Amino acid sequence: AQSVTQPDIHITVSEGASLELRCNYSYGATPYLFWYVQSPGQGLQLLLKYFSGDTLVQGIKGFEAEFKRSQSSFNLRKPSVHWSDAAEYFCAVGPPGAGSYQLTFGKGTKLSVIP
Amino acid sequence: SAVISQKPSRDICQRGTSLTIQCQVDSQVTMMFWYRQQPGQSLTLIATANQGSEATYESGFVIDKFPISRPNLTFSTLTVSNMSPEDSSIYLCSVGVGGANTEAFFGQGTRLTVV
Numbered sequence: 001a002q003s004v005t006q007p008d009i010h011i012t013v014s015e016g017a018s019l020e021l022r023c024n025y026s027y028g029a030t031p032y033l034f035w036y037v038q039s040p041g042q043g044l045q046l047l048l049k050y051f052s053g054d055t056l057v058q059g060i061k062g063f064e065a066e067f068k069r070s071q072s073s074f075n076l077r078k079p080s081v082h083w084s085d086a087a088e089y090f091c092a093v094g095p096p097g098a099g100s101y102q103l104t105f106g107k108g109t110k111l112s113v114i115p
Numbered sequence: 116s117a118v119i120s121q122k123p124s125r126d127i128c129q130r131g132t133s134l135t136i137q138c139q140v141d142s143q144v145t146m147m148f149w150y151r152q153q154p155g156q157s158l159t160l161i162a163t164a165n166q167g168s169e170a171t172y173e174s175g176f177v178i179d180k181f182p183i184s185r186p187n188l189t190f191s192t193l194t195v196s197n198m199s200p201e202d203s204s205i206y207l208c209s210v211g212v213g214g215a216n217t218e219a220f221f222g223q224g225t226r227l228t229v230v
Binding site: 042044045049092101103105108 | 222
């Protein structure tokens, strides 16, 4: 069965510092890969997605993620964190060909930003 | 894109009662999905709601507990029946627009507390 592991439950960074959130997955084939952000009281917003092609994916709000097939990883990065980035971040996988449907999510990483 | 409205946004319910959550989309969509987010846990897919047919439930979820209606292409309901405190979660509606290679949009969720 597919699974997604986000090993860091909570991360705290200073504003302006760089950020990397880790995501590893277990899947029979290369899945579709996603990062979502959930701000308090809000629904999930898609940051970026990987279906195929270039393994470095650019997303909204200055985020990027790199797919590494050999490591089954899809880590999210941002060079300089802003206080408004404080939120919970979810990595998700979906069956190839089914796109964004029927996603399997990790448990999330809560990001706190120190001014 | 799609804008999703969920009602209610939150509720506190007595054990043994039922709650129906509504999901309204501003455009016609083929597939709608219901997820559950238990405290401190990841999102888990409950079922896929297809217009004109029975919902498809994931392992561990049954129709008697989570009956779903899908009367048209813009609306769905999820009922949480005979509630217990273990049902306290955030329930989210999701839709996919435009085929496989597309973004899944999420409602803001319904925060349910069962006492």
